[in-house]
Amino acid sequence: MVVKAALIESIFSVLQHQALGPEVVDSVAMAVGEPTGAKRYVKGHNLGEGTYGVVFKAVDTVTNRTVAIKKIRLGKLKEGVNVTALREIKLLKELQDPNIIELMDVYPHKSNLHLVFEYMESDLEAVIRDRNIFLSSADCKAYMQMILKGLAVCHKKWVLHRDLKPNNLLLGSNGQLKLADFGLARIFGSPDRRFTHQVFARWYRAPELLFGSKQYGPGVDVWAAACIFAELILRRPFLQGSSDIDQLGKIFGVFGTPGEAQWPDVTSLPDYVEYQYSPPQSFRSLFPQASEDCIDLLQRMFTYDPKQRITAQLALEHRYFRTEPAPTPCYMLRRPVKPEVHPKPIELLSPAGHIVFSPPTKTRRLQLFGGDIKTAGEASRDTHAKLQPELGTPIDAITIPMSIDPKTNLRPTLNSSDRSYLKRKLDMDIFLTPARR
Ligand code: AMP
Numbered sequence: 001m002v003v004k005a006a007l008i009e010s011i012f013s014v015l016q017h018q019a020l021g022p023e024v025v026d027s028v029a030m031a032v033g034e035p036t037g038a039k040r041y042v043k044g045h046n047l048g049e050g051t052y053g054v055v056f057k058a059v060d061t062v063t064n065r066t067v068a069i070k071k072i073r074l075g076k077l078k079e080g081v082n083v084t085a086l087r088e089i090k091l092l093k094e095l096q097d098p099n100i101i102e103l104m105d106v107y108p109h110k111s112n113l114h115l116v117f118e119y120m121e122s123d124l125e126a127v128i129r130d131r132n133i134f135l136s137s138a139d140c141k142a143y144m145q146m147i148l149k150g151l152a153v154c155h156k157k158w159v160l161h162r163d164l165k166p167n168n169l170l171l172g173s174n175g176q177l178k179l180a181d182f183g184l185a186r187i188f189g190s191p192d193r194r195f196t197h198q199v200f201a202r203w204y205r206a207p208e209l210l211f212g213s214k215q216y217g218p219g220v221d222v223w224a225a226a227c228i229f230a231e232l233i234l235r236r237p238f239l240q241g242s243s244d245i246d247q248l249g250k251i252f253g254v255f256g257t258p259g260e261a262q263w264p265d266v267t268s269l270p271d272y273v274e275y276q277y278s279p280p281q282s283f284r285s286l287f288p289q290a291s292e293d294c295i296d297l298l299q300r301m302f303t304y305d306p307k308q309r310i311t312a313q314l315a316l317e318h319r320y321f322r323t324e325p326a327p328t329p330c331y332m333l334r335r336p337v338k339p340e341v342h343p344k345p346i347e348l349l350s351p352a353g354h355i356v357f358s359p360p361t362k363t364r365r366l367q368l369f370g371g372d373i374k375t376a377g378e379a380s381r382d383t384h385a386k387l388q389p390e391l392g393t394p395i396d397a398i399t400i401p402m403s404i405d406p407k408t409n410l411r412p413t414l415n416s417s418d419r420s421y422l423k424r425k426l427d428m429d430i431f432l433t434p435a436r437r
Contacts, residue, residue, distance in 0.1 A: 034062055037107040038114070041069060052084050052183055053112070057119065060104075066119040067104060071112045085113050088182045094157050099150030101170060101180040120170035120178065124228070126336040128166055128235055133334045137291065140232040141320070142327035143169075146177035147225055151312040154179070155218040158189045162199040164224035166231065175330035188217055200224055202247050203237050207258070208306050210248045212271030219306035222315070226301035233287055233294075248275065255302060256280030263304040293320040 034040070044057035053072040060067050072085040092103040105116035124143065127133055147169060154161055162184040170180045184199050194214040200206075206223035208216055230238035239254065241247025252258070257277045258266055266272060283295045290298070297320040300310035310318070321327065 038109040040105075040107075041067065041116070043069070050181060050183060058116075060116075068117045068119045070115040070117065071109075072115065074111055074113055084183045085115070087185065089115065091159050091182050091185050091187075095154060095159060095182075097150060097153040098176065099146050099178055100153060101178045101182075117180070118172070120180070121173050122171045122336050123167045124169040124171065124177065124232075125166035127171070127334075128231055130336040133336065135232060135235070136325070136328070137289075137294070138325035138328045139333055140229070141325065142330060142333060143177060143232055144225075144229050145316065145321055145327050146330065147179070147228060148312045148316045150177070150179040151218075151221055151225060152316055154185070155221070155312055158187050159185050160188050160218060161185050161221050161224075163201070164221055164228065165201045165204050166228055169228070171333075171335065173335075175333040175335065177330070202241055202244065203227060203239055205244075205247060206306070207248060207251055207304060208269060210244050210251075210271075211266065211269035213269050216306065218311065219309040222301055222309055222312055225312070225315075226298060229298060229301065230287070233290055252278050254281055254286065255304070258304045266304070291320075291323075293318070293323050296320070 040061055041058040042061060044059070047055045047057050047068055049055065050070070053070055055068055055070045058067050058069050059065070074085065089103065089106055092101070096102070101120070102118045103115060104118060105114075107114050107116075127135070127143075147164075151161065151164075159182075161179060161182065163181055164179070168179070168181040170178050172178065186195060188195075195216065197209045197212050197214055197216070200209065200220070204224035204227045206216070206220045209220055227238050239247065239250045241250045252275050256279050257275050260267065283290075283299055287295060287298065297310075297315060297318045300318070301315060303309040
């Protein structure tokens, strides 16, 4: 136990110097009388749970600022230290930008590492789902510009985010959007580097990943950004596959089955299988209200061949961002209703077991227990059937939490087998030398 605590302290000290720079560490140390580490923060309620740990709200007693603290379990010594935390800290240190979440402090406490972030009020998923918010084309443009700016900085610094999705795009009180959750992020650029293809939530996964590509680049993030672009316009997830095979089917059903001319290397990808031919649908019919510029940019971002797909930087330079309407200034963007005013999360029962619907804002991830995936609509009908006799309430009078859109499927994250595979993979990566890989 003592050895473990000492090890955590020494890892922390290296990380802290790496993450914040020795000058910050020194100045904090010199600030006599100021609390440091866990003593500095007053812990509040849970904001959500990511793949690697719980995030809770807190107040920094030195600055009086509200912060979000991610508590990361460092893992058992014999299994190796949780590499994700180290990676997230190291990468965020490189990525300081107004459109990327700010890592403000790092400290160890008990067997956990705590990452202190600026507190963000909401996220893009809450905006998309909030039916009281009208999203104009200028608003969509503003969100896309902020996403692409953050992404362009990541790619310029050779970082792949690998988990872009609306609820990882956090929104500050001034409407500023910031890329967050760098737990799956990796450095790219060396030509022989092979990565896992089990990244991104399925609906945002690029076709090369779905075909098992292990040597991919920033195009995977651009594809995910394109899915988010379409989701902003349509106000629902664009390509909602129920399995990886179905995801490819959904993609091909919309953009047409790719041929060698469109995507020359496709047949040599590891998991390539031939799909029945589907013709492409016209972008105009898919996005009837979108401008020509908007459609042109979407098409370039949804290009099959990753080598020809537009980069985040070139997307930012696209005429879509220069023509009318101008992007809405971020402080004028409408914000979703604050979490505090929502009803408490409710637990729903399905014949397959519990379905826990997360509260409407921060913990929006919908978790399923029992493996039977249902649409939110089916789940709510089950609940009505169960609740009605118990409560004696007419069906119409039972309210569904606002975060649940009965018409959409449950939003998948990495599924549990993906996750445990990925965790093992990530934890092992640090120990494997290139020769052994
Ligand atoms: P993550 O592990 O980064 O996916 O975070 C899990 C959940 O915690 C997210 O889905 C957010 O709801 C919440 N969260 C993460 N970071 C912040 C932050 N800086 N401010 C407010 N909430 C956050």
